[in-house]
Amino acid sequence: MRVIIGIIIVAIALLAAGLIWFVIQSIPPGDGPTTAAGRQGGAAVDSAARIDIEVLRKQIEVLQDEVRSLSDQVRSLASQPVPQAQTPGNNPAINFGPNAIIDTYAQVVLIAQRRSINEGMQVATPTFLEGFLGRPRETLNDTCQPMTNPDLKPMLKVEQVGPVRVQMLQPALDSLGRVLENVRAADQDLYDRINTAGSLCVRQIRGTVGRVSSHSFGLAVDLNIDGQLDTLGDGKTQLGLTILADFFREEGWIWGAGFTREDSMHFEVSRELLEQWREDGKI
Known part of the structure; x- marks a missing residue:
């Protein structure tokens, strides 16, 4: 830090010297008669030239004052203690200073390259989920119903996970907890504004007969910022x-923003x- 401060001071000095040299070079030569030795007589400089010289001299003085002021400010910064490097992992309570984007977390923005955001991961499709875990219950309709699958039901828990209260399978709760703890350590302001629009909902996907989504297995959660719900399918989402x-x-x-029909509030466990x-042996 002090090396950087020193470089700044030197740069200011060089800049000031260059400006002063430029101003001096701009002073016009006298227009008086030339002596026998070939030198112009200083007393013969006309009034207009003297005025120009005085103006330029004043400009030099102003520049010198500004350089001194900048140097004092830089020295003041150099005298302040330099904080040790910290990371959210070794000091979650560290204060990184004012958050410049705290008022924009709920702002709606376009999702850049949304169809490629889940590259490298596979969605756990309804067919895969049923084959992998069995059906969450035998009969389904368009409303949320209790889970009855005897293998999954014991793993289904209701917990307060960070800022949200959700009902999910235990491995998903543990995973979600790690995600939100990392968010809290990195950005407490964002963490405090996270809200949920639901998790477990055992029902068939609307518009289908008997097909179930990851919500039916307790493997997905819908989140938003400040309780403001995202508009489904518009290709936009909240900045947060x-x-x-x-x-x-x-x-x-998996982030639902990458689905054919964008659903950016939706986060679900990947097949991998x-x-x-x-x-x-967790599931």
């Missing part, structure tokens, strides 16, 4: 959700993560 999506992707979750849980 675009930030959250990076944390979910790192944990192995489910297969890893099966390998680890």
